[in-house]
Amino acid sequence: MTLPTPLTGVVPPVCTPLTPDHEVDTASLTRLVDHLVAGGVDALFVLGSSSEAAYLPDRHRRTVLDTVVGHVAGQLPVLAGAIDMTTPRVLDHARTALTAGADAIVATAPFYTRTHPAEITRHFRLLAERCEAPLFAYDLPVSVHSKLDADLVLDLAADGVLAGLKDSSGDEGNFREVILGKRGRAPGFSALTGSELTVDSALAMGADGVVPGLGNVDPDGYVRLYRHCRNGDRAAARAEQERLCALFGMVAVGPQDRMGRSSSGLGAFKAALHLRGVIDCPRTAEPQIPLSAEEAGRVGKYLTAAGLL
């Protein structure tokens, strides 16, 4: 299907449920998609960071694509991450995703390599040239170890190379430069924030949409938040956002002397989906450290406090 220009609204990065023996749990994945669609989201983003794409072997990535694209069946656009180190490898993932029926591709700057801005620009230009689909840049310096500057993004947007940006950099100043700059230069460009905590702010600045990992757990909350913002009901938006900020506290249940932030944050999202009955098993991919029963139990308290359990 053709993507709206710009793409707007709530676009959750869909978690990838796993079975106890580390296969993709397609039944749980289908239920998760239903849970998100029922929540009123505007599109789905598969194979991003919250999907544990970095941990999924290629056959799992294909299973995710086939399952989600097949189940959604054109009701909503499906964006697919093509997360890999450099242009040729990203292209392979992009082609697989487009063949499977994805509607757009999301790609980061090169990583692992020591990358120069001229190489980042060349990377996105080559991707766009060779993919017959809208291309979104994914700005995630904590993983990619380079930052997409507003000027670089806007030049690529103005040239039609990029259809949008998913900004998970946390750098709201730079993101605002993109939002302001696109007005004159690329009005159909979609500026999406990856933040869970500043969605009301980002939308007030003029962001088109939001890609919140926590949206897996509470899609209804983010959809309400988006609608309050669009309706100009700032007080209701802020209240909803603050409820979601409190809920987001769950990402820190795993202690830093025992595990990394991915283990803790993705473990918490999956524990929450499990506790809410959406997925069968809260397992995260290897080599992440699983949450203990006590830590998973604390996730439940966040759900209860947010009225979700």
Add this chain to the structure above:
Amino acid sequence: MTLPTPLTGVVPPVCTPLTPDHEVDTASLTRLVDHLVAGGVDALFVLGSSSEAAYLPDRHRRTVLDTVVGHVAGQLPVLAGAIDMTTPRVLDHARTALTAGADAIVATAPFYTRTHPAEITRHFRLLAERCEAPLFAYDLPVSVHSKLDADLVLDLAADGVLAGLKDSSGDEGNFREVILGKRGRAPGFSALTGSELTVDSALAMGADGVVPGLGNVDPDGYVRLYRHCRNGDRAAARAEQERLCALFGMVAVGPQDRMGRSSSGLGAFKAALHLRGVIDCPRTAEPQIPLSAEEAGRVGKYLTAAGLL
């Protein structure tokens, strides 16, 4: 074939020649292998950073493995990089490499993800458990954005998880802790330096071998250097090393306002191999920036000065 314990000597990380239309140039790759074997190297390391593994799609990686393993035909051990973000993805590459006949696997800590030491340890333990082959850890903080501490490496060595370390961190103090620590705890463990510039020092400290990218260009030089060190001829070793240090200056021919360090360094190695008649085409993988004719010409001057042209 069974790897010596420890693996010693010169183990060049084999460059991957490409054709003008970005396919693996297997004829040039075979010639490069012959050039290295003729130089007297002790083993080959394919699909590492100098091989542009980060840029090679899976089918190129398989072509490299098949070409090199097939051509070497058991004369020398072949170590294969399994460069990817996390355990499940690394495992897929490792299995492909072992099926193709590689003798050992080289893997980094997880990257792209936000990784904790407990997850790095778990990663290597899971890899070793599931691969029937010696496993080398690859310490490359400039790419992986975490450092393998000596204690972590030594614990894994003592437990038989790791067969060796390729240390490209540049942190010679930490590397020496590994060298000293392995004596009592894991004498068969192979401590290899990835440095081009401090090989004589590393061997004098007790390193077992060297994995120099510049060894593609001048394998004879590194083999001579290694032999001088083993024979205790320090003066000859130092002279040879200093000649190689001067030659290494080629990696900076590409200006930093136009390209990154990979483009410049790998571009220089390939330009040198092209000028020496070993490979047909100096092209680097996308999105790297090619050297200009003038910059490639300056590579020639380094070769001439080192007596290689």
Add this chain to the structure above:
Amino acid sequence: MTLPTPLTGVVPPVCTPLTPDHEVDTASLTRLVDHLVAGGVDALFVLGSSSEAAYLPDRHRRTVLDTVVGHVAGQLPVLAGAIDMTTPRVLDHARTALTAGADAIVATAPFYTRTHPAEITRHFRLLAERCEAPLFAYDLPVSVHSKLDADLVLDLAADGVLAGLKDSSGDEGNFREVILGKRGRAPGFSALTGSELTVDSALAMGADGVVPGLGNVDPDGYVRLYRHCRNGDRAAARAEQERLCALFGMVAVGPQDRMGRSSSGLGAFKAALHLRGVIDCPRTAEPQIPLSAEEAGRVGKYLTAAGLL
């Protein structure tokens, strides 16, 4: 004078005008203070990053303190940066500032040293214990190379150690956690954003005030912005903020192949103050690179576009 709890409003970090021979230009500094007070600001922050505190020798710091505190004469609170590497050195600056009549102290975490969170906490506790004045933490990871986590800040706020936070980290998610957390735990704590570009957002989230470097150039603009936010006039706030975002573009007039971001940004602020007739000389402290005449001229275009020239 006693600081309001919380301190609210616009608190510009006062630039330090220099003479052509690198002395503090006290006449220009006095005019700058008048310009800020006339703009309606709520307090002044001297000897912060925008003041080039890192470049000022102690006798210049004292001159700044004496000049500003003397000239303000109690009309407004004056906060003083005590920018140095560790507790004993910060304490010396803090005592000097308090003796000169400053109303509060602003200090970063230790820097240059390799610092642990336990040492950061101990640092702020020791400072508070030994200074008879409100203590603000200054979160500036780009300079200090550590980040003040919300939990650390909130614990110190709840214990009465910190009177406030100047958050120049750009991490709005973490800042929001501070804003939300202080409600129950430390209602008199002052959460100030150091951003120039997201002031409307920060205030909408519940921030108490703003410390914008660009407020030197256009204090009236930030004061209007603050008032629109307090009055709930979001449309007017956003329009004012967007005008200021465009004006902020001046910080990039200095090209990155010739100078660092401090040289360019502080050079632009001083060029603007010079062009507006507030200060006599746009010189920045050594070893910063001066803007060229052409670059300074481009600053003028930003002023004109913003209606300030």
Add this chain to the structure above:
Amino acid sequence: MTLPTPLTGVVPPVCTPLTPDHEVDTASLTRLVDHLVAGGVDALFVLGSSSEAAYLPDRHRRTVLDTVVGHVAGQLPVLAGAIDMTTPRVLDHARTALTAGADAIVATAPFYTRTHPAEITRHFRLLAERCEAPLFAYDLPVSVHSKLDADLVLDLAADGVLAGLKDSSGDEGNFREVILGKRGRAPGFSALTGSELTVDSALAMGADGVVPGLGNVDPDGYVRLYRHCRNGDRAAARAEQERLCALFGMVAVGPQDRMGRSSSGLGAFKAALHLRGVIDCPRTAEPQIPLSAEEAGRVGKYLTAAGLL
């Protein structure tokens, strides 16, 4: 006194003993100087990182200078760190040190500020221009967050701006480029390594001397090591170096979940000096975390194992 060109040998960075109430313990400092001189060192470096210069207020820095310069009384050259953020502040420290009788100044690149290579070059040129004394660059990226590239150092050496380099970067490849480059361009330039663990290597490469923090604890060991290297007795040098590597293990006695690496490393050096009877009190400056009695006790075991207790 006039410094040799190049300065060679062992130049320990002198620790700063403190009293229980955080004053400089001049009696202990004098004994420490005697202990170093008795060990046969070639010069002293005061007010560097191992001296806790970052923690010493200006009056303590002056006390250290006066005590050491006075006590040494011209027997040995005294180099003085002028550790501060930028040119004007470094200059103040440099002038104080020269007035006190120091023979040379040691300064880092600017820190805290966001610094460009052009600004680093300008910084050292301005310092040299305004100080009538030899100027050493101090490369310490872990503190300064920028790296001094070999080309930058060599250009400044060739122009007579820099008299030497103290390289504590751990990047031996870059250090070797300096060593090789200075031969033709600046033969009187002094290339000193700050490493404790690779002194034999550095000297074998052609380094002129060594500035080891651990040299406070065991100056005799480093002096023997230096002499073995100069005499070409590689086996003895390596044995001595390996004994010192084992001794250096003491820096990790402080656990990383409780303190930073400065607290642990400097705490261990001072505990060792206290146990050896050189200084009266092992206290480190605030806000460092003190070692526990058990941790200090483990330092004693390292001393015993190295034959120092």
